[in-house]
Amino acid sequence: GNSVTQMEGPVTLSEEAFLTINCTYTATGYPSLFWYVQYPGEGLQLLLKATKADDKGSNKGFEATYRKETTSFHLEKGSVQVSDSAVYFCALSSDSGYSTLTFGKGTMLLVSP
Amino acid sequence: DAGVIQSPRHEVTEMGQEVTLRCKPISGHNSLFWYRQTMMRGLELLIYFNNNVPIDDSGMPEDRFSAKMPNASFSTLKIQPSEPRDSAVYFCASSLGAKTEAFFGQGTRLTVV
Numbered sequence: 001g002n003s004v005t006q007m008e009g010p011v012t013l014s015e016e017a018f019l020t021i022n023c024t025y026t027a028t029g030y031p032s033l034f035w036y037v038q039y040p041g042e043g044l045q046l047l048l049k050a051t052k053a054d055d056k057g058s059n060k061g062f063e064a065t066y067r068k069e070t071t072s073f074h075l076e077k078g079s080v081q082v083s084d085s086a087v088y089f090c091a092l093s094s095d096s097g098y099s100t101l102t103f104g105k106g107t108m109l110l111v112s113p
Numbered sequence: 114d115a116g117v118i119q120s121p122r123h124e125v126t127e128m129g130q131e132v133t134l135r136c137k138p139i140s141g142h143n144s145l146f147w148y149r150q151t152m153m154r155g156l157e158l159l160i161y162f163n164n165n166v167p168i169d170d171s172g173m174p175e176d177r178f179s180a181k182m183p184n185a186s187f188s189t190l191k192i193q194p195s196e197p198r199d200s201a202v203y204f205c206a207s208s209l210g211a212k213t214e215a216f217f218g219q220g221t222r223l224t225v226v
Contacts, residue, residue, distance in 0.1 A: 032214070034214055043218055043219045044156075044206075044217040046214050046216070049214055051212060089156070093212050093214070093215075094211065100158060101146065101158075101206070101215050103156050106156065
């Protein structure tokens, strides 16, 4: 079946540091890949997505590239802000008929001033 | 569109009582998901509907949980009888199906005392 593995947190960074959160997946076919963000007390919001190999999703300074050869979709940001503190979820949606979203366990990011 | 709408936002109930959570998906979406989120177990998929039909309910914890989708614009998740271990945040999400992102509601925070 499908699965998503992401690095465990919390990831603790100082403001303006470089961020990488690793995500690898297992799926048949050609899934779409997503990063979601959840701020305290809120629901999950789509941060970025990529629908095919070598696509780069980007939003709010975050970016991730769909790497089929390494089955990865790592999230990066060049300079984090305190306001980026949240839980980040990697997810995939397969291309087979009835498709559910498969989520990783989430990675908490804490950014200090 | 107003997005996925869940009600109530907060629910406090006594053990043994029946609880009904409600969800209105985004108009035109054909897939609906119910998730449960706790600190201990993270984000868990409870049940998935496609075109109002339950496709995968393997995540429903036990017979006390039931979900219905009588039409394309409404779904309910019912817990009867409720227990303290059901305390969690319950999210509803909808999507356009395979390879597409899901949009989440704000969640219902359930506390069973």
